[in-house]
Amino acid sequence: MTGWRSLPVPDGLDGDRLDSALARLLGLSRTRAAGLVAAGGVRIDGLVPAKSDRVQAGSWLEVEMPDARAEVEVAAELADGLRIVHDDADLVVVDKPVGVAAHPSPGWGGPTVVGHLAAAGYRVATSGAAERQGVVHRLDVGTSGLMVVAKSEHAYSVLKQAFRDRTVDKVYHALVQGRLDPLRGIIDAPVGRHPRHEHRWAVVAAGKASVTHYETLEAHRWASLVQVHLETGRTHQIRVHMSALRHPCVGDLMYGADPLLADRLGLSRQWLHATRLGFDHPTTSEPVAFESPHPPDLASALEQVREQA
Numbered sequence: 001m002t003g004w005r006s007l008p009v010p011d012g013l014d015g016d017r018l019d020s021a022l023a024r025l026l027g028l029s030r031t032r033a034a035g036l037v038a039a040g041g042v043r044i045d046g047l048v049p050a051k052s053d054r055v056q057a058g059s060w061l062e063v064e065m066p067d068a069r070a071e072v073e074v075a076a077e078l079a080d081g082l083r084i085v086h087d088d089a090d091l092v093v094v095d096k097p098v099g100v101a102a103h104p105s106p107g108w109g110g111p112t113v114v115g116h117l118a119a120a121g122y123r124v125a126t127s128g129a130a131e132r133q134g135v136v137h138r139l140d141v142g143t144s145g146l147m148v149v150a151k152s153e154h155a156y157s158v159l160k161q162a163f164r165d166r167t168v169d170k171v172y173h174a175l176v177q178g179r180l181d182p183l184r185g186i187i188d189a190p191v192g193r194h195p196r197h198e199h200r201w202a203v204v205a206a207g208k209a210s211v212t213h214y215e216t217l218e219a220h221r222w223a224s225l226v227q228v229h230l231e232t233g234r235t236h237q238i239r240v241h242m243s244a245l246r247h248p249c250v251g252d253l254m255y256g257a258d259p260l261l262a263d264r265l266g267l268s269r270q271w272l273h274a275t276r277l278g279f280d281h282p283t284t285s286e287p288v289a290f291e292s293p294h295p296p297d298l299a300s301a302l303e304q305v306r307e308q309a
Contacts, residue, residue: 145274158282169278
């Protein structure tokens, strides 16, 4: 099954190539976006375009999107909604739902990625601390999206180095309160422990270097959808940096979001999703990339924001 979706072109994408603009708007790879155009699944103001055409702010894109259920035909689902989107001898890429931690930690007794993989019979690398073996990077319990877990020691070593060298393409979508000015930019501010709140982080002079690139995809009445690229991967980095700009992620009550807006949109967590993950495969050196659509709770909140535009 397929369905047509209408999207306005935001100011931040004015003049971009159609395939590039589609990739940013929908969280797709540029190759896949170009494929949608080539298949006749895209229109600009009712006209069939070429992938190299430029989009203009204020125009309307109509996109024929496959049913999300059909897109996961190669994926396996484990307990608590954890999905396997890629599995080979070296690594496994998972799509982590909200409410699942990356690994066990003090004070957390809920489900974990590591636990579910073990229960499903996956053997992962033994490198790293005992409770987080194979975990190359983490997502917050309240953040959904893509994670890679190493199965071989070689993969663990190579992927950890890739994260240190900042050669991994980590792309997030965040719905933040208000409108960012400028619409795109770089946040370069050190992040460390909050001086007064034990479980929070903050921009502090003694923190570790932290760099976040953002670009506004949609600006609406109450909130803006932004695409975020991380150079560094500090704990709560996006949440802290957006809060420091006074544009916290919608629903992120820990970092100053408006609880009334979250309640109005039916959100019980921060609107933050790891939508794309790309890196060179540790064994073949070939570039690989994976995508994750917005989960239902985030998609519903975003549609409500759009309807109030």
